Amino acid sequence: MKIAIIGAGAIGSAIARKLARNGIQAVIANSRGPQSLKALTDELGPSIKAVTVKEAAQADVVFVAVIWDRLPSALKDLGSWNGRILVDANNAVEVPSFQAVDLGGRASSEVVAEWAPGARVVKAFNHLEARVLDEDPQVESGRRVLFLAGEDVDAKNTVSDLIARMGFAPVDLGGLNESRLMQFPGGPLAILNLVKFD
Ligand SMILES: NC(=O)c1ccc[n+]([C@@H]2O[C@H](COP(=O)([O-])OP(=O)(O)OC[C@H]3O[C@@H](n4cnc5c(N)ncnc54)[C@H](OP(=O)(O)O)[C@@H]3O)[C@@H](O)[C@H]2O)c1
Secondary structure, rough: EEEEOOOOHHHHHHHHHHHHHOOOOEEEOOOHHHHHHHHHHHHHHHOEEEEHHHHOOOOOOEOOOOOHHHHHHHHOOOOOOOEEEEEEOOOEEEOOOOOOOOOOOOOOHHHHHHHOOEEEEEEEEEOOOOOHHOOOOEEOOEEEEEEEEEEOOOHHHHHHHHHHHHOEEEEEEEOOHHHHHHOOOOOOOOOOOOEEEO
């Protein structure tokens, strides 16, 4: 299974670090091209390679972590996703004001799904601050909780397995409608930093 990350900022690099630390190979892309990611890939070692956005989008599982107003342009020339999995780590906020974007009552992942035709969208990795996501997911004898939500059960199983391999405790909230629970701002589970003791 090929894994990619589009967006190499606070969230994208935190995801890349967790993959690298757990020996999971992935590629990563930003808007400025692979050469601009040399410092990050040097830090992370051989399991994470820098590529273009178009190359990254061909992976079986693609984490997307781009600020909201840049998302349409990041996704626009990628064609049909043909069932590949898009992990939506984004929140519909203006930067730097952190004002909520008006989505006309839709869940933000429903909007992302419209921008990525054919993608099986799973919302995950959006509800914690990047600095918390970057911390060790092992807390005492428990694991930090990462929520996920999406319509496709197989896609959620794949993402759930990845979340567990990265050291977190996956908690499935339901479909994209339920992803509102973890949306920032407004979702009651957003920013909540929980630890699951098995
Ligand atoms: N920061 C947090 O604590 C946090 C927490 C939860 C969720 N989120 C969400 O995660 C998403 C990313 O936030 P962030 O804080 O990681 O943002 P960030 O640090 O500003 O990083 C954004 C990344 O997106 C890339 N990018 C921008 N336009 C692109 C394009 N057209 N094609 C490909 N890549 C593009 C940027 O690459 P270049 O630098 O090359 O332009 C950069 O690597 C946002 O939706 C945010 O709401 C953030």
